[in-house]
Amino acid sequence: MTQALRITCLGCCLAITAGCADKQPDTFTFTADLPPGFGYQAIAVYVPNKGQTCTVPGGRDTELGYNLQWPKDYLPNAEIPLYRTVSGCPLVVSRIKLVLSSIYGPHWLDSSRDTANVVIRDELEEQYKGTFSEAGETVFHGQCQWLFRTSGKPRVLRKILDCKKTNPQGVVGTGRPFSAYTLDQLPGKTVRMRIKLADEERPYMKDTWVKFPKGWKRCMGDNFEDQYAFCFGNHKDFSGFQMPDGRQCTIYPGCTE
Incomplete structure (x- = not known):
């Protein structure tokens, strides 16, 4: 091989290597730090790319789901493509719909x-755009709290999960956990959702439980048929209730005084 040919080939190799090095990844990672017993499900939603006039018939296959069988086969990291082509239509990711779930009782139906x-x-706008660290990671925060109530004539205790966004210091705001980014921020980066669990639970409805030093007691209301059973100032007549595991209790969360 001549010297000129060797130089030419070397130039081609360098050009190819540089081209590969400059190519941006076409995915980003979504992950979550959650309280014990929690999991997330994610659905990445895709729309026609900027400047495209095409549509996908019936909107079929324009969403990608992750951890949809939670708690089975749960993976904390989801590798999400930025772009897809469906039915010949170039698509781009526009949002991630997230569901936070947890089980509070012995059965899978005891979940919220x-x-x-x-x-x-x-x-x-800059005020709405998330920022990334030098390591290529961004974090948005939230807090979930358990709200409790009773249901049915035996007054079975049920729990509702209530999640709100917070700032990094843990100050609770209004609305659900949320973050926003521009498309050019995301290639090869990591978006992390960090959720904490509130230290205390509280009643789902006001004026239905009364707090005592050892826990909450359920107001009786008119009788066990009274599904709302507001206290209306009566802090003497209380009812028992049934825990999800079948225990008969008089106070929550300790069951008995």
Whole structure:
């Protein structure tokens, strides 16, 4: 091989290597730090890319789901494509619909869930746009709290998950956990949702339980047929209730005084 040919081939190799090095990844990672016993499900939603006039018939296959069988086969990391082509139509990710779930009793029906959201746009005002560390990671925060109530004539205790966004210091705001990014921020990056569990539970409805030093007691109301059973100032007449595991209790969360 001549010297000129060797130089030419070397130039081609360097050009190919540089081209590969400059190519951006076409995915990003979504992950979550959650309280014990919690999991998330995610659905990445895709829309026609900017400038495209095509549509996908019936909107079929324009969403990708992750951890949809929770708690089976749960994976904390989800590798999400930025772009897809469906029915010949170039698509781009526009949001991630998130569901936070947890089980509070012995049966899978003893569970509750709430939502969170990630929005992705071509452009965003700086005040709404998430920021990334030098390591390529961004974090948004939230807090979930258990709300308890009773249901049915035997007054079985049920729990509802209520999740709100917070700032990094843990100050609770209004609305569900949320973050937003521009499309050009995301290639090869990691978006982390960090959720904490509130230290205390509280009644789902006001004026239905009374707090004592050892826990909460359920107001009787008119009788066991009274599903709302508001206290209306009566802090002497209380009813028992049934825990999800079948125990008969008089106070929550300790069951007995």
